Amino acid sequence: MDSEHAPRVHLTIPASARYLRLARLTAAGLAGDLGYPVDAIEDLRIAVDELCAAIIDGVPGAASLELVYQELAGSLVVEGRCQTGHESSPELHGVARELLNMLADEYSIDTVDGARAFRLVKYPSPAGPSTPAGAPG
């Protein structure tokens, strides 16, 4: 299946730390289905958790965190968005930033039109995209 038609998984949860576990579980489940090794799945769980935590930090209790997971060009891309109603930039604590720099292949976090957003890319291996099934070794 080409990336343009790869299914997207949408998850909307309350913007509360109580529900971060669901974001992690979804990421781990999808990565497992894609054949990611255990370490990469663990990296992804932590990275998704850190970015979600950063964009929901301090937002009103009624806000929602919208997540989209999609396989793209051999990677798993996770995008998150939380409407905060004001232009407060998300903050990454030093340890969180350190972990993301080590565990995520690519990530960005920003505020756009009153919403905090992130984009995370994780490949199954440190070398980048895995070799497609059936391709010569």
Next chain:
Amino acid sequence: MTSNLEQLRIRVDETGGSGVLHLDGELDPHTAPLLEHEINARADAGELDVVLDLRALQFIDSSGLRVLIAAHRELERRGGSLTLRSPSETAQRLLEITGLVDHITIVGG
């Protein structure tokens, strides 16, 4: 005594006179305050040598690490210590990649 939170259970084992806190579940922004409260309460009660058994810890992130770092510093400041016992594979990996293994006592790995 058991403190039961749906995502993190902290079981206190007083066998042998010194309490060990067994963590079972996930340490994240939702549950980290619970651990922080538990450690602070014990320290305020004079129990300054805290042992955390991490064999059943299924997840830990920066919020959990910050609680460990803060507890380590505060207990040391007060003349005590923080020891991490038998960290799970998940916990051990994070402790290693962040370099905390060089700063906090870890036993039974």
